[in-house]
Amino acid sequence: MNKNTKVTLLSCVVVFAALSPTIGRINPYYFDILIGVGISLILAAGLNLVNGHTGQFSLGHAGFMGLGAYLASALSLGLKFPYFAMPVWEGHVGWYVFKALSLVLSVAINALFWLHNLLVPLAASLPGWGGFLLALLYGGAVAALAGLLVGVPSLRLKGDYLAIVTLGFNEIIKVIIQNAEPLNAQRGLGGMVQHTNFFWTFAFAALTVYVVGNLVNSTYGRGFLAVRDDEIAAEAMGINTTKYKVLAFVLAAFFAGIAGGLYAHFKQFIHPEGFNFMKSVDIVVMVILGGMGNTIGVCIAAVLLTILPEWLREVSHYKWLPAWLQEMAANRMILYSLLLIILMLARPQGLFTGWVKKKGAA
């Protein structure tokens, strides 16, 4: 990441900050799409670190996003978690193992709840966007912690197996939220103040691209690529592959958590089904289409794939198009899938791979 990129990203943030107050005047529909673009950018740039650069196929990115969304919302809504004790099981001696485990688990979970409950009054006491920012970072931190937990199995699993584990993790998060009464369970959580605006969304998007880009292009960052290329050779060259894999997961999860918080404070209503497997697939598609490990390509793909389904909606109203084309565009999700298939057949290496040529690659 050279100086130019730094300047570009910074000027983006400044422009968006300046635009932010005037944004009330633009069409709310376009506003919605633009915020969606920013959130996709954060998600895709983060996942690119895991799936693209480090070569660990994660299919559970929406799980981290959901965690961030729910916990950030809980904090800004002032929801507290009630402490709980694990049920005591009756039975023979063999159960002691489970009893001990459940004790450890309940202590750990209660400790997290205690921390959350401590933060609630603090967030409420902060004026204006202070509480929002704290909620975002908190959501990111919780997601990062979850990333650490998922990063550990990735040390033993590769390829399809890791994909299934992360997919399972995604479902576990969803099911836990669906059953978590303090988070309004299956009814969905609403009532957050709409703090998310142009500035916050694109500031965090720029931050994500900046941090991931910096890291990957540094000498440390070559370690991620080394892990992807050849783990045995990487270890032999003094690279701690464990550290790199876990770090990739933790960072990606952190940014996904932030994206979730932004999403929650924009839509003002979140539902567990919004963070299911399909959402994860959407993000993975952005990474694959942009070209795994190609930061700029993935960013372009994130923008395109967020706009495309909405644009197809528009196409069905273009009067100058032949009727059959309009009709086809009306079934836009079919057309969208078809386009993905065509793109993958035409450019399996990613849409933008080979477009960006510069020293040191990526």
Next chain:
Amino acid sequence: MGQKEGGRVSLLKLDNVTVQFGGLKAVADVSFEIRERELVGLIGPNGAGKTTIFNLITGVYSPTAGRIEFDGKSVAGRRPYKITARGLARTFQNIRLFPSMTVFDNVRCACNMHLRHGISHALWRGTKVAAEEARIETDVMELLEIFGLAGERDLNCKSLPYGDQRRLEIVRALATRPKLLLLDEPAAGMNPTEKTELMKLIRFVQEKFALAVLLVEHDMKVVMGICERICVLDYGQKIAEGTPSEIQSNPKVIAAYLGKEVE
């Protein structure tokens, strides 16, 4: 530090090392020693356990029994990257460069553990980072220049000719600043001219960087030509050790390679 023997300090010491895969003893009670700045060869027929010994020393496998000491400390069962950090670098039998990276980046990767700033600095690209990156670039370019690869710095490593890829692997290993370099069949697939150049290169590396080298090789011309001492393995056991001329006349070695004379 190890004890002094023959004037030079002992660097790597294998003490009755055994490794078993199920019922198969791939390496049985092997002991040998490499002293500082010594060029040692490890030879043996196919399947004798040479590469297994390499993998034991570098931490890819851990021994079933026995001790492996490097620089006075036990390294048996340690993670490979920790062993590399102690000063032991290797190349691979079938070239294992990082295929998606350029020549420069392949070597830069190996400088990873010499960075003096933390990963958090890399995230923000703090002031320390630029200085460190510049230092590493100088180091890497210096190495590449020594081996005549500086002109190819921005080429993808896979586009290099075979011999250069082998050379690059050695450069990459040297970038970890080792005290002992392990070369796993560096002459494999090379033509006679390339082999002669390789021999010169290994000697040059050993003198220039003051290294000890352990060489696993099938090509007798290479091994006999440059090694000070040779260890011979057969069926996982050490059958002989000595200078090249001693090994050449050792009946056990001749039997292992050519079979016994029919009486």
